Amino acid sequence: MGYSALLRPRDEQSFARKSSHERQNRSSRRGRIRRTLRSAWQRCGPEFSGWKGQAHLFGLAVFSALVLRLAFPRWNVAIVAAVGLAPFLWAVANAKSGKQAFYLGWVFGAVYYYVLLIWLHVLIVYHPVIPAALVLLGLYLGLFKALFAWLAWRMARRGGTVYWAVAAAWVAAEYIQSLGDLGFPWGYLGHGLWRHPPLLQLTAWTGVYGLSFVLFWANHLLCDSTRALRRETSAPPARQLLARLAILAGFGGAVLLSHLGARHRVHSEDFYATPPATIGIVQPNIPQRIKVRSYSWDTPEEERARLQSEILRKTITVTDQLQSQAGADACDLVIWPETAVTDEFFVFRPAYETLFDDLATTRFGTALFFGATKMHVLRMGRFVAPEDLDLDDYRLHPEAYAFEFYNSTWLVEPGRGFNPTIYSKTRLVPFGEGLPYIQRVKPLAALISKIAGIVPLSAASKHVVYTLRGRDGSALLRFGPLICYESCYPDLSRKRVRRGAELLVIITNDAWYERTAGAASHQLQAIFRAVETRRWVARCANHGISCFVSPLGEIVAESDLAREATVKWHVRGVKELTFYSRWGDVFAWLTLAGTCGFVVLARKRQR
Template sequence: MQFKPIYGTLLPLVPALTSGLLLFSAFPGPGLYPAAFFALVPLWLSLDRISSKQAFYAGIGTGTGFYLPLIYWICPTLTEYGGLNPLAALSCLLLLVLYLSLYTGVFALAMKKIPVPDGLVPFWGAVAWVALEYIRTYLFSGFPWGVLGYSQYPNLVLIQAADTFGVLGITFLLVLANGSLVIAFKAFARRAWPGKTNMAGLGLVMAVLCAVFIYGHFKLAQVHGQIKGAPSRKICVIQANIPQDQKWDRAFIDETIDQYSRLSLQAIPCDLVVWPETALPFYYGMDPVPSNRVDALVRKAGTFFLIGIPAARPSDHGFLYYNRACMLTPLALPAGYYDKHHLVPFGEYVPLKRLLWFAEKLTAGAGDFSKGETGPVPLTFGTGTTGVLICFEIIFPHIARDFVLNGADILTTMTNDAWFGRTQAALQHFSIAVFRAVENRRSVVRAANTGISGFIDPSGAILEKTDIFTACALTRQVPVMSGKTFYTRNGDFAAQACLVAFFLVCVVKSMKKKFRRTL
């Protein structure tokens, strides 16, 4: 057996996998968020010693080392609730990991194939990584889970810049830091002081990072001052902890209503009570007996209720089903509703259903929902307004932006994370909401069936949160801020600029190569 070819093939994967595991360690679960500042360095340094083909595979290796432990929870979710056998669930997980890893593969290939002066390496790397994360956010319905910037949710000083550049702006800074370390390590390996170009590049990187931390320090103090002078709303979130295997069993409807009633009556008086996504396991308003019980509870509490419900309406092709958030007045009268707009493929609907008929059982536990048509219109409770993001909608920054642009003075997200079990997925999901608070300078209220529920203030500070798989009611005064941030008004303009720059550089490089071949 020849070991040298195998050795030569596997050796480049060692730094690649190291980078992947370091990236994973920066996210909730391990929670070593400073690792994101240097996680890409092993991969990046290894690119000089390998071919372009090996660089692409090394990038895929980094993605595999990162995404496989980050989203492994998809496998038990598909097995337990999707009805798939373990082998099929594992295949789905590996296919998704491979897809996500293609982006890191393209990043590594771009760093290898498109050389730039060493002083510009950090900026080229940051442009490429952000462009690819922006594509991943929207392509094929989008799956921006694991966007690098989200790792910094505990780093309150750094993430204040998200009110200008969004979470992808934080990603840019992290890759910039990684690139500057690459330049420094290369200079150290050569035992030579970096040249003028390199020093200029390093100096610019340091200036940018210092400016962002200075901005964050002063902005944090400013926002805290604004919070102290802002009005507030007293809001309660209900975490009923209904087991997923009982949630849609009609035999447990009375028990479910009893649980929500008991917890909700503990919370009053307050301005708004928030129940999680699809809290009611029946069609509110269409099933009269349980609906009347809910109405009686609301009237007894004498306050506004925001409740997650499944909804249905007749159409020419039968019934259409919606994942809905319904606002009820203290008299139990509907005051408005929002239907989930961004559905989860294979979780709430099956794309290309005629071709993928075998995948329908994946939606059996959650329902086969239709895309909402209500749009990002805030719901009113008393003198307050709230934008409602249902489940995975919180991971898409533009949805929260649209609600705030339309007048929401707080953001509410309701979800059912029971699917995730006792994995780190619930904390990953919760941490993403921190950035929606900072980007728009709005308080975020989160109600989850099994947790994590809690409150986040406009600075991104987590005011209070629950443990998972506990039944409880949290009540808190949350600040209500007005005005619109630069990010709210302009969105991901910087990420879009990175995307344009990335494609222009790639096209110019390709044209130059083609032109040289014709000479």
Template sequence: MEVVYTEKPGASFVYGWIFGVIFMGGISYWLTVLPGGYIGWTVYCAFYSLYPAGFCAVMSWLKDKLSHRYIITGTVPFIWVSMEWIRSCGFMGFTWINLGHSQYNFLELIQISSITGVMGVSFLIVAVNNVFREILSFNFPDRFKSGTLKNKKEIIIYTLIVIVIFISTISYGFFELNTSHIEGNSETKIAIIQPSIDQSIKWDKRHQGDIIKKYFSMTREASLHHPDIVLWPETAIPSFLLLDNELMYSIRTLLKEVNTFLLTGTVDLVPESRLIFNTALMLSPEGNLVEKYHKMHLVPFGEYLPGRKYLERMSALKEVIKPISRFSSGQEVVIFKTPYIKFSTVICFESIFPDISRKCMLKGAECIIVLTNDAWFERSAAPFQHNIISVFRAVENRTFVVRCANTGVSSIIEPTGKIIDSTPIYEEKILYATIYPHAGTTFYTYYGDVFALFCFIICNGLLLYTLLIEGRACVKHLKKSKGKYNFYRNKIL
């Protein structure tokens, strides 16, 4: 912010981009462990750093244009949230580690997510830090030159406004933490199987028999606790399970033995269309298919290649893009119904997008189950970051979120965002959970990122107003002086 308020928009954009590269590069270093990861990591850092760069440039421009100090200072969190919201949109939208995710353990604060989503938490972080910036700039003007409020009265008023918002948020948090978010006494016992299959052998047919034996053995062990549903992770069966009669017979026999529902990840081939899907399917205790869900939001360049049919026409690229998966996207969320609970499944990457979980809850799900395979990221921070993001899916929708991960982190998260239990990474583990249907529907579930949209509208309204007034001043000045008008230095308001 020191740079934003002391440099011109162009320089602020550059400094913001450099900050973004350092920040994005630090939180996503794990991309380098993927095949071709350094290229992906470089592109990711360069592209997504445009958002903090845009934030810095806009703030710097407004500082040059506006003389009303309250507007300049008060706009900061609105613009930050607008940039986070824009970053979440479109097929390249990416909501991995927003600023608000850093507070996942501050349960009293993050309860506001049931109204605003995680971006409401980001708003508060920026607003509070902005207060400290103003206080430091006022008291140490020689060291901090970014202050916009010039007297003690202005700083006190702004500080009090932020304190009232913060205390109101915390009070709401205390209220929600002491409110029951479960409906009735109906409980469902779940066993989460974390087999810890290394990615290097997961898709190797030579190891498939041993992998299946491990799942069977761990499921039999879990059955001693009499679970209602057993979970296997994303692509636990790395083959077309529904077309493999021999394997289906073995699983059917197992389920009759342990008398439980099984939710597992697999790969599904639709014979009529020859389309391949990353799939979650549920089998009954008799081994019959109950329901299946095809992953809707695929990983660009990992599970599918945007514009593949055009790129394949280029002979130079044909062999380069050949190894990239050809998964197709599912079209709708699915409700899995059992005698105990109705739930929806999101697969891996989908759990970072709040809108998918919202649609699940609006369709009638009573909890969310995440199946994932984070073995791709080895022993990096990615599995832990992925788990943190699921905390906000629980709070936003006031529902239990259960995560089943191949190598971890598997976890059980309460509707308040409290992580009841979780596993270490790269450790064979069975996690047992008792979950309950959620009670009621939250504001966020109904309306989604309306708070972020409100911030976006406020920012665009201010920018439009600034441009209109600036344009009028420009025309008036040109008519009067018949000279040049300095668009960057003139202040309006």
């Protein structure tokens, strides 16, 4: 018997009215949702119907992104940084609306960062989600260029008096991109000059943002001069060109004076605070697939122990070669790369303490600085010291234990053993070593970690400066450590220098990127840290590129990529602080303040 036979006529009519009312409600809700989405799309989405015949503007944005990529490794065509942005600026100037300018900027930024970071695809063997992640990264970073394009279009409507404001908006967008846990100070316009140290000296005053400002001005000058010649602007071409050429010449004069002043100062004897110290760098060239297997808990324990021993043995052998070549010119400090020791239980095994004390005191006869993982064990939320760890209790009650992993550095001194000061990484690679903001939501963090194959590390908060001492205990120099990705952040190097660091030491493992442009793209950051702080930089990489960078940003010695190598140089400590080391991103703050001020004034005038 059907349900309808069980209903009385009145109940049947009531049921029909109720069903009809529910259908109307559902239809009404769907209608409201469609109207809301359509309204949001109309406000924020591209106006394709109004952009007919302007596809060439998006073509120019893509073309500009591809050309600008040539300023960076492996091509390193520096002149592109001064002209490659002009097609994009021309497209923004000819946009029909601020919304269209925004999307032009987004397309430009997304394409630019995708092709700039395309070498990250090599990580797909470790993280299958890399292709999708790279697209999302490009879209995210493209938003900063989109913000600039929208601002530039609005500013252009105010006339030629905002020429300075547009350049400030570009720098402000770069600066905002570097902020927060998702900050990514990579691929800035000024970075395109990395192979030309004489042009970099302005960064001791303004950071990379001063170079970006000058290069943007050159691009804008080219764009506006072209528009003036095509009669797209009302100002006479000759007057416009001469005025802006004069300003650009003034910028060139500032760059030249910075170079001359820096060279004179660095070559002065009183510039240095310490006698020369001999630093040796060891590049063992351990393939990344072997390093990963040596610490992966999916690897059988016996094989993991064997690989850890082989990695350590090879690094020691390459160090022996360095010391045998030194002769009478023995090293005061030998540097090994990031995670040179891949055993997570490094601090829990007393045999390592004996081994490294013997290496520093007897075998090498010099201080040894290296990277390794530091593991904290927590039982019921309480820290367990290495000497108090009860393995039997752990086997019986594994659920009571939790682990925290830190990417750390260690200094072993001859005759004194391990230095009690340990530095752990404070700035983690977003979605590579940590999950910024997401880690606060533990279920979501666990899900993303599982999908992406990420084992989140813990970030430390303490900034450390080591003191290198001779055998007699006297201080030779003080150095500040930077681990891998941290070398991209000028604020971290400034903190080390203000705490007394006379030398910067970068340890990294770029074997992840194999023979791609990734290693050179990362190396260029060391050049800017050297010039900004006027410090020698010693950069030690497992796979390359290891190098020494002078306070003028000159690479005085470097290794080849993907080879066993040793590099040695005499460096001297520097105590004095540059304007940028002392005051930081004042120039960037001014551009940001100027941009915000322009927006506020523009809104008041509209009212």
